[in-house]
Amino acid sequence: MPEHLTDLQENKQAGFTPRELIFKYLRYLPWLVISVGVMLVLAYVNLRYTTPIYNVSGKLLVAHSSSRNGNEKFDDIFQMQGAGNNLNNEMEIIKSRFMAARVVKKLGLQLQYFNKGKIRTTTMHAMDMPFECRIVSLKDSINGLGFLVTIVNGNQFTVGEQSQLFNFGQSLNLPQAEIQFVKRNYTGSNFSSNQFIISWTPMENMAASLSSGIQVAKVNDFSDVLGIAYASDNTKLGLDIVNGFMQEYVIFGLEDKKQQADNTLDFIKDQLDTVRLQLGGVEGNLLNTKQRNSIFNPNLQSSMFFNELSEANKQITSEGVKLKLADILYNYVNDRSNPYRMVPSTMGIEEPTLSFQISSFNKLQLDRETALKTTPATNPLIKDYETGIEKLRTDMLQNLRQVRQGQSVTIDELNKKYREASSQISAIPGKEKVLLDATRQQSILQELYSFLLQKKLETAIASASTISNIKVLESPMASSIPVSPNRKALYIGALLLGIGIPVGIILLREYLNDKVKGKQDIERLTATPILGEIGHADQSGALVVTNNNRHFIAEQFRIIRSNLQYILPKTDKQVIMVTSSFSGEGKSFISTNLGAVLAVSGKRTVIMEFDIRKPKILEGLGMKERLGITNYIVGNIAVKDIIYAVPTVENLFVVPCGPVPPNPAEILLSEKVRALFTELQNQFDTIIIDTAPVGLVSDAVTLGVFANACAYIVRHNYTLKKQVQLIDDLYTQKKLPHLSIIVNDIEAARGYGGYGYGYGGYGYGYGYGYGAGSGYFEGQEQKKKSVFRKIKKWFS
Numbered sequence: 012m013p014e015h016l017t018d019l020q021e022n023k024q025a026g027f028t029p030r031e032l033i034f035k036y037l038r039y040l041p042w043l044v045i046s047v048g049v050m051l052v053l054a055y056v057n058l059r060y061t062t063p064i065y066n067v068s069g070k071l072l073v074a075h076s077s078s079r080n081g082n083e084k085f086d087d088i089f090q091m092q093g094a095g096n097n098l099n100n101e102m103e104i105i106k107s108r109f110m111a112a113r114v115v116k117k118l119g120l121q122l123q124y125f126n127k128g129k130i131r132t133t134t135m136h137a138m139d140m141p142f143e144c145r146i147v148s149l150k151d152s153i154n155g156l157g158f159l160v161t162i163v164n165g166n167q168f169t170v171g172e173q174s175q176l177f178n179f180g181q182s183l184n185l186p187q188a189e190i191q192f193v194k195r196n197y198t199g200s201n202f203s204s205n206q207f208i209i210s211w212t213p214m215e216n217m218a219a220s221l222s223s224g225i226q227v228a229k230v231n232d233f234s235d236v237l238g239i240a241y242a243s244d245n246t247k248l249g250l251d252i253v254n255g256f257m258q259e260y261v262i263f264g265l266e267d268k269k270q271q272a273d274n275t276l277d278f279i280k281d282q283l284d285t286v287r288l289q290l291g292g293v294e295g296n297l298l299n300t301k302q303r304n305s306i307f308n309p310n311l312q313s314s315m316f317f318n319e320l321s322e323a324n325k326q327i328t329s330e331g332v333k334l335k336l337a338d339i340l341y342n343y344v345n346d347r348s349n350p351y352r353m354v355p356s357t358m359g360i361e362e363p364t365l366s367f368q369i370s371s372f373n374k375l376q377l378d379r380e381t382a383l384k385t386t387p388a389t390n391p392l393i394k395d396y397e398t399g400i401e402k403l404r405t406d407m408l409q410n411l412r413q414v415r416q417g418q419s420v421t422i423d424e425l426n427k428k429y430r431e432a433s434s435q436i437s438a439i440p441g442k443e444k445v446l447l448d449a450t451r452q453q454s455i456l457q458e459l460y461s462f463l464l465q466k467k468l469e470t471a472i473a474s475a476s477t478i479s480n481i482k483v484l485e486s487p488m489a490s491s492i493p494v495s496p497n498r499k500a501l502y503i504g505a506l507l508l509g510i511g512i513p514v515g516i517i518l519l520r521e522y523l524n525d526k527v528k529g530k531q532d533i534e535r536l537t538a539t540p541i542l543g544e545i546g547h548a549d550q551s552g553a554l555v556v557t558n559n560n561r562h563f564i565a566e567q568f569r570i571i572r573s574n575l576q577y578i579l580p581k582t583d584k585q586v587i588m589v590t591s592s593f594s595g596e597g598k599s600f601i602s603t604n605l606g607a608v609l610a611v612s613g614k615r616t617v618i619m620e621f622d623i624r625k626p627k628i629l630e631g632l633g634m635k636e637r638l639g640i641t642n643y644i645v646g647n648i649a650v651k652d653i654i655y656a657v658p659t660v661e662n663l664f665v666v667p668c669g670p671v672p673p674n675p676a677e678i679l680l681s682e683k684v685r686a687l688f689t690e691l692q693n694q695f696d697t698i699i700i701d702t703a704p705v706g707l708v709s710d711a712v713t714l715g716v717f718a719n720a721c722a723y724i725v726r727h728n729y730t731l732k733k734q735v736q737l738i739d740d741l742y743t744q745k746k747l748p749h750l751s752i753i754v755n756d757i758e759a760a761r762g763y764g765g766y767g768y769g770y771g772g773y774g775y776g777y778g779y780g781y782g783a784g785s786g787y788f789e790g791q792e793q794k795k796k797s798v799f800r801k802i803k804k805w806f807s
Contacts, residue, residue: 039517047509054505060130063493067249068240069257070230070485073101098235102227105239105260109385111222112214113263114255121217122146123210127159128203134245135207140195142168142179144209147189156187157210168192225256236484246489253487264479267381272470274353279467282339286463290456297449323429324451327422331455333360334418341411344404351376351400354407365410372403527730533752536732537739542578542722542751543571545601547758553600553631556607557660568608571753578751579720586688586698588718588747592706592734596726597755599627602701605722610663614696617654617664621702621714623675626668628701632657639669644683650690664695675703679713688717705747706737712746720749727757 104110115121122144124135137143141162161169167176170183177183179194188211212220230236239256243249337360344354353373379396386392527533533541545567548555556565579585589602599622606618620628620639629636639653657663672678691698700718705711715721723738742750 036517039513042513042517043510046513047506050505050509050512051502054501058496058498058501061496062131062133062244064242064244064495065246065249066240066242066490066494067246067253067487068238068490069253069483069487071237071239071257071260072482072484073098073235073237074480074482098229098237102229102237104263104381104385105227105237105256106222106225107385108215108218108222110256110259110263111225112218113259114252115214115217115221117259118251118255120221120252121212121214123212125208125210126202126204127206127208132208133203134243134248136245136247136251139201139247140207141202142195143193145191145193146211147182147191149188149211151187153213155210155212155216157208158185160192160207160209162205162207166194221252225252239487242494250487250489257483257487261479261481261483264481268479270380271353271377275355275470276467278343278352278355279463279470283460283463283467285339286456286460290453290460293449293453293456297453320429320433323425324447327425327429328451328454328458330418330422330425331451332458334415334422335455335459336360337411337415337418341408341415344407344411350404351379351397353377360414362410362414365407365414368403368407368410372400372407375399375403525732526728527725527732527735527754528728530754532732533725533735533754536735537742537752539723539738539742540578540751542574542753543567544754544757545571545597547756548600552633553603553627554607554657554659556604556611558611564604565608568604571605572608572612575720578749580749582719584692584696584698585720586692586700586718588700588702588711588714588721589724590702590705590711590721590747591724591726592730592737593704594625594707596704596724596730598622598704598724599631599701601722601724601753601755602699603628603631606665606697606699607657607660607663609697609699610657610660613662615662615664615694616697616699617666617691617695618699618701619666619691620668621679621700621710623668623671623678623710624703624708626671628665629667632659632665634665634667637667637669639667640687641669641672641678643669643687644678644681645672650687654691654694666691676709676713679710684714685717705741706734715747718748720751721747723747723750723752724755725752726755729756 119137122137124137124140124144126133126135142160159171163169163176167178169176170185177192179192182189182191224241226238226240226242228238228240230238239253241249241252241256243252340355340360353376354369375396379393379400382390382392382396521528530541533539546564548564555562556568575585575587579587587605589598589605591598602618606616610616618628620626622628623641634655634657637653637655638648642648643650643653653666653669654664655667657665678684688698700714702714703710705723711721723741725735725738738750738752741747
């Protein structure tokens with residue numbers, strides 16, 4: 012190839028320019044505009060007829076549990092000191108069906124009201140209804156019920172699809188229930204229509220529905236504030252629901268504290284009764300001892316000995332109190348008549364392990380009681396709590412036995428010291444010693460009784476002054492802008508979807524399309540030079556090029572004629588072969604008009620119809636079938652007898668195929684084929700060989716030995732890209748002489764990316780559509796397209 016042609020090919024490999032890229036995809040603009048418009052209209056319709064949902068939210072402060080009366084001893088009774096709150100547990104309590112059921116019962120949410128409109132149904136607040144629905148009795152409380160009420164006038168209404176009129180205040184015996192409708196102030200202008208839907212839902216179902224709708228979350232990780240939110244299309248109803256959850260949660264917290272106080276008071280009262288009886292017996296025994304033995308003040312001379320004895324006696328008394336408390340606590344824990352009551356504190360018993368066990372025991376009791384409010388007793392979680400409670404009870408009893416044993420040892424040691432002191436005051440009468448023993452027992456019980464009275468008073472005061480540690484930090488407030496549907500997000504989504512759908516389809520089509528769409532596809536796959544481009548021909552006949560024809564396509568063939576001088580070797584007799592990858596790429600059309608454009612330049616040109624299997628040259632020229640190449644090869648007719656002049660073009664002749672033989676490939680190997688070419692070269696300046704597709708049969712390779720150059724036809728949006736690789740193999744392996752490509756059937760509306768080619772600064776070409784309507788080409792300025800045809804082109 013000449014050096015200037017090589018340089019030109021390198022320049023052509025540069026790829027798309029921005030202008031070419033815009034023109035390639037500009038034809039899809041109507042798709043994009045229509046898609047965006049449709050999506051925006053759908054978004055508007057969605058916003059117009061979708062019920063807006065508003066968010067109602069408030070905040071709760073859940074403070075840490077504190078002492079009820081500021082007395083640490085009281086907190087120690089039920090191990091409430093420093094217990095704190097687990098916000099995750101509180102969140103689950105608020106969202107539980109148990110709490111939701113309390114709200115449903117308080118607000119009467121089992122009955123729901125709706126106003127039926129033409130497009131959508133609106134949720135109504137009970138107080139905004141023109142009437143009140145009262146359910147007198149239910150015939151089936153398990154399944155829900157619903158019915159349509161249509162207000163006919165100010166005093167009458169119908170139920171369902173029936174036409175029977177009912178009066179407000181009248182009791183209705185419906186199949187599901189007995190219902191009464193009580194009239195309120197009614198103005199029809201406040202409602203979308205005079206039709207209302209009333210539904211009744213069982214408590215369990217309504218509580219489950221409300222529980223799933225309420226949202227509870229921590230405001231942040233650094234505070235004890237919980238946010239409660241509920242989404243509803245009726246803000247007034249949403250405010251009631253959030254308020255209901257807040258108030259019921261506060262009341263629930265107070266009930267929990269009140270129950271703790273009541274359990275403590277019950278325990279103290281039981282112990283007071285027991286100690287009172289024991290104290291009465293000891294005091295009676297002391298009185299009897301004094302009266303029987305006439306015991307008065309001790310002898311002053313033994314006061315020194317009694318001081319030592321008194322100190323020992325004081326310690327014995329103190330340890331006796333602790334031992335008695337241990338016995339009381341042991342009996343209380345070991346009492347199986349009420350196994351799930353909380354245990355009082357260590358009550359002065361200095362044993363860290365016991366204190367921890369009691370704290371854990373009471374916590375499990377509270378957790379079990381709280382869980383029972385939302386979980387059945389047969390639930391494995393409840394069984395786990397009960398197993399843990401029994402395990403801790405056993406551990407506490409064992410620990411108390413050890414504590415009592417240790418206190419008994421201590422008392423034995425103190426008694427030993429006491430006996431030693433007693434031996435030193437042996438002079439003291441035995442009667443006075445008996446009095447001292449009785450007095451000591453009375454002192455122990457008296458101190459215990461005083462202690463219990465003090466705790467009873469503290470607990471009563473604390474119970475009367477109990478306040479909740481839960482506070483409403485922010486009252487519920489409804490959002491002024493709907494949270495659903497989100498107008499901005501919906502329009503943005505519609506815009507993106509409107510752009511994304513056509514772009515995705517276009518990209519998918521581009522990705523899946525395996526046909527040649529532009530010159531870049533050819534240049535990317537092969538270095539074979541492109542001889543020229545031919546636009547789409549609308550006329551029915553194959554012959555476009557004639558004398559004095561200024562048609563746009565005729566000019567493109569003239570450009571190819573000019574470019575041929577850079578492809579053909581310097582020879583007087585030119586033989587040009589035309590082939591393609593497979594049928595339908597316009598090979599015969601190109602052969603016919605290539606011969607015609609050479610003929611009108613004054614060269615005697617003959618077209619040889621060597622596509623023996625599927626000849627089309629004569630049909631395209633409008634000529635009848637006649638003797639041809641196969642008759643010459645297998646018969647004895649002369650060459651001059653198979654040459655026919657084309658009547659419409661001077662200097663243009665055709666050698667037809669003749670009858671289709673059964674063995675076309677073998678026919679072409681005949682020596683008479685060479686003789687035919689020799690004879691034709693003597694008579695004509697240029698020979699055009701229209702041969703069979705090289706991608707299907709080997710005819711073109713066989714005839715390539717007689718050609719000076721080969722024009723390979725690639726049809727726009729028809730030839731497969733993989734066939735271009737075949738062209739590159741033929742070009743690089745030089746199987747066909749001076750191979751070049753002609754791009755056929757280019758349609759501007761198809762987005763063909765090209766404007767033409769020129770060689771060495773001499774030849775030039777035009778891509779289809781370039782210069783159209785400029786007046787340089789015959790018929791272009793008169794070609795007008797209807798609106799329908801333009802729209803059809805857009806979607807083609």
